[in-house]
Amino acid sequence: MKQLKRHLFFCGSEHCNGQQVEEVMDAFKEQFVEHGLYKHIKLNKTSCLGLCGNGPFALVYPEGIWYYNLTAKDVPRIVEEHFIDGEPVEEFVMLKLENK
Template sequence: MSKSAKSATKAKRVGVRAYDSHVFVCSGSVCKKRGAKDVRKALKSEVKEAGLRREVRIDSVGCLGLCKHGPNAIVYPSGTWYLGLKERDVPEVVEGHLLGGEPVARLAADFR
């Protein structure tokens, strides 16, 4: 087998852990003005305090397109949207969703 054929069939190994949850916090200008930075900071702090740093990854993303509801965040793998997330809501999201595994119904967006 040629070298290029071998590399084409070989899975790419990268240094990224398989997280249980991945949280994307909007860092678009509107969400930023509405406190997204504080929400992200609180999430990082609560996740660390809960001992979930190896299980939960938190990243910033650009505008999620629902600016008027911001600050917004999405949690995967469930794909749960949290719109208008406040710093004070963060402990409930960490406790209920990231630790407990269930989206926080009171805070999760209902797109029906």
């Protein structure tokens, strides 16, 4: 059975700069392949996530962290610091779900 460690959601609606979402998703995919993480992480583009206009977003589960206003050049840092070292990149975090 495939073991997923994380699931990322990207708003693909037009208020979140829909075209840039593809670039950001592609940058994540490239980084996951480069670091050997791809088979453990799923990525999906969604419709509106309810925080319109601050995209591109990457909503990361299981942490429940919303990265916002992303560009493709932000992605390597997020992958290295968050996905490899375990420390979310606070300057790109818009909100976090409470996990109690």
